[in-house]
Amino acid sequence: MEATPPTGLGVVATAHDGGPTGPPERARAAGSGAPTLEDVARVAGVSRATVSRVVNGQRRVAAEIQAVVREAIATTGYVPNLAARSLVTRRTGAVIVVVSGVEEQGSPSTIDFADPFFGRVVGGMLRALRPRDVDPILMLAETDSDRARVLSSLRNGNADGALVVSTRGDDPMPRLLVEAGLPAVVFARPGRPIPLSFVDVANRDGARLAAEHLVARGCRHVAAISGPLDVPSAQDRLSGFQDAMARHGQAFVPTVGGNFTYESGVAAMTSLLDGYQDLDGVFASNDLMALGAIEALQAARRRVPDDVRVVGFDDSSLGALSRPALTSVRQPIEEMAAEMARILLDTIADPGRRVTSTIFEPTLRIRDSA
Amino acid sequence: MEATPPTGLGVVATAHDGGPTGPPERARAAGSGAPTLEDVARVAGVSRATVSRVVNGQRRVAAEIQAVVREAIATTGYVPNLAARSLVTRRTGAVIVVVSGVEEQGSPSTIDFADPFFGRVVGGMLRALRPRDVDPILMLAETDSDRARVLSSLRNGNADGALVVSTRGDDPMPRLLVEAGLPAVVFARPGRPIPLSFVDVANRDGARLAAEHLVARGCRHVAAISGPLDVPSAQDRLSGFQDAMARHGQAFVPTVGGNFTYESGVAAMTSLLDGYQDLDGVFASNDLMALGAIEALQAARRRVPDDVRVVGFDDSSLGALSRPALTSVRQPIEEMAAEMARILLDTIADPGRRVTSTIFEPTLRIRDSA
């Protein structure tokens, strides 16, 4: 591996040792301060083009000239100006991470930044982006104007592509991106089928895992708390769970819908207890609702897991810390996010690339609640 | 819904209705697709400079010409190319959000993206940045080379400034930024005093709130679980708590140090119980440790809050969801983050601006644990 660009605070200037051929000019011109290609070229005694070639490692450059140029780069503390580069290459080395939600009347936003999910996704992307020297620009997309802003940023090369994390099934962002022909990858299968790459977890398999675990633990009367059914993943989790239970003899699974919040979990469980006193197992489509369900169960004097077993979905850090610790279906969020980044980068490099999807297998994280 | 730009790889063009004065040229030149200032100028029948003035609202432009230009902009679907603009203005309209940690031998990173703190900070910044059309670029800074990368990005105008969130007291990032003379604002007072703007919460006041609450609830034998004392905030929280207790007659507060993790909270509490059986109140320097303390207390058959009252610090979402729900000192993270963004933007706009610090008052969020 050849020496990476030296960087070094950049402040400069390892003493300029009156280079071999270098004229007695200063390494830095008067300008704004940062050394340019021109400066490096002068110090190295070559042309701008050659320095550019060395920096980008494009065409072959004689070894000795390379050495001289590299030294000149080190001497001047040169770092490429990305605006200038991107102006001509039409590549920015940046992608937009769109956190997309749909504005609601009730709450100010569907986007909950305190949700650890958010950080885990971004963290996963970062780990995959950084090695390829790509930086993520964060943008919110709640309103139409937000979405327009994302689109124009992309359209005039402010960024090379988008990684979209939606909080709702009916989010228009993915469709807009496809229509604009922009490189993008979304987290979770979009509500309507569109030609767009995505990564997802095998939601049905995760639900099956939960079902089989409850059955194995001896549960005979289980219920489900589902998410909003317009969200594909909620849909899959529910039907996957129902199917698996049917396969184990329980034809009918009492189900109440929630909206992925803690409160909705409490409410759903309460209403479930109203109609079905003999429940001994519950599957909630996410951890927050599972936690709410546990709260409602305890309020109703049902012990967890002794009387009723509860399984969640997400394996969030909340579930690990609550008591009883929550048994939950784990989706490898970080890896999924990293894969999104990889797919996007590949798509940007080769726009003709087919739309792909990668489905990750969930695992069951068994703790105390079931 | 109006017809969105017809797709096609951005190829084009709301039907050009043979504009008023427009020559029969196409609105878009052959080029790469995106319309440029030149295109707009041609359609509007004015010069590039005039269009630029309208776009940037700089000098006065005759009202009617403005109208013509605006229409031309709409017709062509023009959006400024930020790379080109930034090349000449040396402003990018982007800031770097540096999530900074220090590499450790043990764990792969001190940065925990699953921590809701992270998302809340970013969310707060976003809300303040967006109205001023500035986008955050996310960067990790764990290694020296990461830090060098942040610095060079800044130095060559890849971004205008940095918002730094450190996870450790001895983080070198703030110092490096100051030395390089780059605009930056950090979250929480830096370990060593340096001329750098920051926002923080009045940690001592928060600790006092906790102390007074415990005293008011009748606690007579309280202990503290502190964070690493090289972190200024941990230091302040502890001494603030000790001082406040002293003012209320308890001269000595048994203290055990933790490292802000759940496990360290469990360990600290366990060791505290070993030495002091009659404890009736505990203050932990963050919620995670408070939660750990509660776990240890319950394991030792102490009821919370009946036997021992526990107060945490952070008012994290975890604390709200745990049982008993955690009483905690709340710092307005989102507002603090927003303030960071504002200070940074002001500093960028006026580099001569004094270094400032804004300290936020914490409040006590009383729930069930105390």
Added chain:
DNA sequence: CCAGGACGGGAGAGCGCTCTCGCGCAATCT
């Protein structure tokens, strides 16, 4: 009635970079 502003607009010079083109030189082929 004419000089002096004030103001609105155009021309053009770059910002720092990449990339195509062409030239010179050495190595290879006929």
Added chain:
DNA sequence: AGATTGCGCGAGAGCGCTCTCCCGTCCTGG
């Protein structure tokens, strides 16, 4: 030996934008 190829380098043209000049026009005051 001459002709041909190929390779490495330099020259120079922009990428799309802003901004400083400068010039023409209109308004105002002496």
